[in-house]
Amino acid sequence: MKRKTNKVTLDALASLCKRRGFIFQSSEIYEGINGFWDYGPMGCELKRNIRESWWKSTVLLREDVVGLDSSIIMHPKVWEASGHTSSFADPMVDCRVCKRRFRADQLCEEQGQKLARDGNGFRLPDAVRCPHCGENGRLTDPRAFNLMFKTFVGPVEEDATLSYLRPETAQGIFVQFQNVLSVSRRKVPFGIAQIGKAFRNEINPRNYTFRSREFEQMELEFFIKPGADEEWHTYWVAERMKWYRKIGLPEESLTRYVYGKDELAHYASACVDIMYDFPFGVQELEGIAARGNFDLSRHQEFSGKSMEYFDPDTREHFIPNVVEPSAGVDRIALAILCEAYREEWVPAGDTVSEILEAEPGKQPPAGFELRTVLGFAPCVAPIKVAVFPLLKNKPELVAKARAIFETLRERWPCFYDQGGAIGRRYRRQDEIGTPFGVTVDFQTIEDGTVTLRDRDTMKQQRLPAAGLAAAIEQAMK
Ligand code: GAP
Numbered sequence: 001m002k003r004k005t006n007k008v009t010l011d012a013l014a015s016l017c018k019r020r021g022f023i024f025q026s027s028e029i030y031e032g033i034n035g036f037w038d039y040g041p042m043g044c045e046l047k048r049n050i051r052e053s054w055w056k057s058t059v060l061l062r063e064d065v066v067g068l069d070s071s072i073i074m075h076p077k078v079w080e081a082s083g084h085t086s087s088f089a090d091p092m093v094d095c096r097v098c099k100r101r102f103r104a105d106q107l108c109e110e111q112g113q114k115l116a117r118d119g120n121g122f123r124l125p126d127a128v129r130c131p132h133c134g135e136n137g138r139l140t141d142p143r144a145f146n147l148m149f150k151t152f153v154g155p156v157e158e159d160a161t162l163s164y165l166r167p168e169t170a171q172g173i174f175v176q177f178q179n180v181l182s183v184s185r186r187k188v189p190f191g192i193a194q195i196g197k198a199f200r201n202e203i204n205p206r207n208y209t210f211r212s213r214e215f216e217q218m219e220l221e222f223f224i225k226p227g228a229d230e231e232w233h234t235y236w237v238a239e240r241m242k243w244y245r246k247i248g249l250p251e252e253s254l255t256r257y258v259y260g261k262d263e264l265a266h267y268a269s270a271c272v273d274i275m276y277d278f279p280f281g282v283q284e285l286e287g288i289a290a291r292g293n294f295d296l297s298r299h300q301e302f303s304g305k306s307m308e309y310f311d312p313d314t315r316e317h318f319i320p321n322v323v324e325p326s327a328g329v330d331r332i333a334l335a336i337l338c339e340a341y342r343e344e345w346v347p348a349g350d351t352v353s354e355i356l357e358a359e360p361g362k363q364p365p366a367g368f369e370l371r372t373v374l375g376f377a378p379c380v381a382p383i384k385v386a387v388f389p390l391l392k393n394k395p396e397l398v399a400k401a402r403a404i405f406e407t408l409r410e411r412w413p414c415f416y417d418q419g420g421a422i423g424r425r426y427r428r429q430d431e432i433g434t435p436f437g438v439t440v441d442f443q444t445i446e447d448g449t450v451t452l453r454d455r456d457t458m459k460q461q462r463l464p465a466a467g468l469a470a471a472i473e474q475a476m477k
Pocket of ligand 1: 170
């Protein structure tokens with residue numbers, strides 16, 4: 001399908017997402033809580049499809065990757081070893097007048113300034129003002145603010161019971177490296193994959209779900225022989241780009257940001273961010289980093305347990321290096337929604353002669369009406385097939401439609417809808433991105449055929465009900 005040229009606004013998208021049950025503000029009846037989101041009936045299916053597609057391509061269809069589901073709260077030493085306790089922090093400033101708190105790097109960027117390094121800390125340029133009250137020179141010096149959420153394990157709240165909600169799933173993989181290696185009987189190169197929640201007390205959650213305080217990661221730690229870093233890093237960047245194409249984010253909608261040597265952490269040899277052109281700018285969906293053996297070495301040092309691997313072919317011991325593709329489910333869901341959203345002018349009724357791209361702020365030409373579509377790739381669409389009897393007060397149509405629905409739902413998430421005008425029922429499915437619609441009408445009773453409607457072209461073909469599943473299967477490819 002041709003790529004749309006109009007970009008969706010975040011307001012239009014958020015309105016559709018609420019109206020159609022993709023995304024709700026968390027705790028909305030209590031005015032919400034900043035940085036937290038709930039996924040409604042459609043949103044949770046969309047996310048499930050993203051996770052399942054990632055898991056299938058990263059774990060199930062490979063012989064060199066296995067899965068893990070580690071705990072969210074771990075021993076606090078994990079975060080000392082990983083460096084999160086000492087340095088997982090954002091520079092933050094407070095306004096002395098309005099008492100609001102901002103991220104110093106974002107503030108500088110928004111005001112065309114650069115945050116200067118000052119010894120171990122940062123210095124705010126004099127020209128930067130408070131974006132809320134506009135006061136100049138009333139912001140504090142930047143201070144490091146650790147992003148990990150603290151909690152206490154057990155009934156006593158004291159330093160000894162202090163722990164953290166994990167800010168990434170990756171460390172759970174590193175600390176179980178030896179256990180997984182021994183039970184899975186894999187040889188390096190091999191990987192461990194994990195999907196799960198991560199928590200960061202972001203100073204400035206923003207851009208809808210893009211930067212949240214609770215989010216989900218899909219991370220792979222792929223362990224390799226030292227020296228093979230470049231080869232495997234290139235391999236995983238290419239693999240991940242292929243996957244994005246499969247879920248409906250084609251190469252031309254993505255940008256690869258290659259880190260310069262001076263931007264890399266001291267232990268890393270390469271990093272590429274896969275970015276998407278969101279309505280608020282080009283931003284990261286996933287980072288793919290060659291991290292050397294930093295994490296395993298640090299856990300060996302802090303735990304006193306060996307993280308070495310014995311290579312039976314070369315008969316040598318070494319701590320493996322790692323290549324880490326790390327993606328965010330929520331950001332990918334948001335990118336898929338932005339990419340899929342389009343507004344079109346279509347002939348009124350559901351006859352199709354021509355589909356025009358809607359021009360923002362203008363009325364459709366005579367005889368046309370606006371339709372909003374989520375043009376999801378079928379593999380991520382929450383509902384794959386909607387089934388409709390043409391009329392709800394004709395028992396023979398309803399019975400046949402229900403029978404078809406019961407058969408198809410064994411294979412795919414399906415939706416049965418008998419209420420209202422058929423055109424309106426199609427539009428509702430267009431808005432949640434259902435790729436196929438099956439309608440049972442009077443001809444069905446006569447000759448056993450139904451119509452199969454394609455969401456994007458709105459064209460309908462007539463075919464025997466018995467051949468529906470095969471036709472849908474074929475069209476999904
Ligand atoms: N283990 C490496 C790691 O965690 P990261 O770049 O900090 O790297 C990886 O995070 C991915 O997690 C990001 O590319 C993004 O998709 C997602 N992510 C990170 N912070 C997020 C946030 N506050 N809200 C939503 N997603 C986030």
